[in-house]
Amino acid sequence: MNWASLRTWHRPLVVFAAVTVVWAAGSAAGLLLDDRVLMGAPIWAKPLKFALSFVGYTLGLAWMITLLGRARPRLHRPAWWAGTGFVAAGAVEMVLITGQVVRGERSHFNNATPFDSAVYQGMAFMAVALWTTTLVIAVLLFRARLADRATTWSIRIAAVLTLTGAGLGFLMTRPTAEQRAAGLDDPPITGGHSVGVPDGGPGLPLTGWSTTGGDLRIPHFVGMHALQLLPLLALALAALAPRFVRLYDERVRLRLVLVAGAAYASVLALLTWQALRGLPLVHPDGATLGAGAAIVLAGALGAVLSLRGGTAPVEEGHGDAGGEVVAGHLGPHRQ
Template identity: 30%
Template sequence: MFFRWFHKMFTMYTFYVDGVYIIVYAVNIMKYADFKRQPLFWNGMAMLVLTVSMIPLVFLDTRTLFGVNLWIKPIKFSLSLGIYSFSTIWILQRFLADWRHRSKTQIALTITSAIEIILITWQAARGEASHFNVSSTWNQVVFSIMGTSISIFWLFHLGIIFPILKQKQMATSVRESLLWGLTIAGFGMIIGFFMTQPRPEQLELMQKGIFQTSGGHSFGTGEQGSGLFFFGWSTVIGDMRVPHFFGMHVMQVFFVLAAYLLQWKESAEQKIVVRIIGILILSMNVMMVIQTLWGFSIFSYHPSFTPSYAIILLILFSLGIRLFSIPKISEPEVTV
């Protein structure tokens, strides 16, 4: 069943080069003609180009900030924004082609994400932190602009939820997959505001006229340690970047699920399974936030949280197997 779906989602092209057959799979999500005029698609392409262009800088520019190469952060953000752009344009083009606010939403998401990555990259080039940095007037302005732009980005992201809610022509399981993905991503974004709140010791310094940092991603006492490779997430104390990232990018899992469900005629069991998956993943994200606020790393064993994650992941794995094994009838055409 999975392989039949795989061949529906991908087109195989075979090339004969230097005596070797090369097989290339092209994703059948949208045709180029469908999205070549979409701002969010070109935003994704720009982020992809920027990501690739910055990779050599990691090796050429050995400067570090807080023990991490300066270019790692803009690479992470451009990659994240690129993935978001490509997945969101699929939603807008595939399901909301006639939505009157589609173009405005794309433009808003493109402009705000561009502002974000330009400032992050510029600060990296200057050897300065982009987030939580209030050590000078310029750094305060940068941090303020970034906070404003990402807030606007979040509002326009949430705006996509409402027209999806109104879509009655698509299958319920497909619509709920999209809604769960968009909603949990919105929750993942708002988690970032926990990080912007100044800590008591920072407020105390500010009252003395000393401005250095305002907020931070670390929660708990002690050193955060070396962190995970590339991501830099702490394995010692709470790090709010983990639930923030998880919430934002589990959205793509739900979109893949929606693309899979599009191929088949809906069943009552599919709707139930999708709903349970959404509840479990949102619960997991909320638990991550609570654990982080309590000062415990998600990557360190905790007697309450770690077994809970294990149980949720086991249930999700079982539900995934069940979803792929449910007898299906091909849906020849879906009109949305």
């Protein structure tokens, strides 16, 4: 498939992606120039991570909305407004996070003062807005065939997994066991990333994911970025199709995308299960390793079975001229 020019993409999302690139650069400069540490991590790490995450997320949404506009023009307007709403919510989220960094205070879970509580409640409202606008776009995406079937289903599956991953963030807002045990009516901190250990302990470089307990940010991150990874897989398969006979058949590419989607969903479930049991990503137990091995084996078997039965390519000079897509197949094949 052909990539649309960036000029035809959803402009507010593309502009926001460009702004967050600059925001990420500013946050990286903050890491170098500001030696403050908050909860065991450099204070500018959080806006850097959020900015980088928004870059990929918004560009993915912008591309999908453009495809939707071409496939079902009447659905483009509600998708456009949902994308614009996403931009507004994302911009407020970044301002609130960065503002708390400047003040040297936590942004998430912070109810220490009325102002901090208002900031946190505002961020919670923005998180709901981000999830809701993504849901609207996902529903619209399910109502149209956007490109070939493999790409269309990669986008649909990615949208569902992204909503699931984003929704996992709401698990972090629940009071932790330690907070409940404290029995405070108005605790200064409500909720947390980590399970089984306090927030702010030893973590992986840059991400800060806990190395001593469970961390709900891991499945949250993995789920949200299905939005980029699964469509990229479909595009890669389409790009390789002229060179590999099995990928020439659109049905084979579709089966591979479905297998990848099932494997991705299984990994997301496994990471969530691991985190909720208080186990760090880098120290899985036997049950986690066994489940991971089963996912790998099932995925590999599914990929092998998917590659079987691909139809032979149409010889050059036969069928439609120019090697155009015909009945789900690509142009001339080269081994």
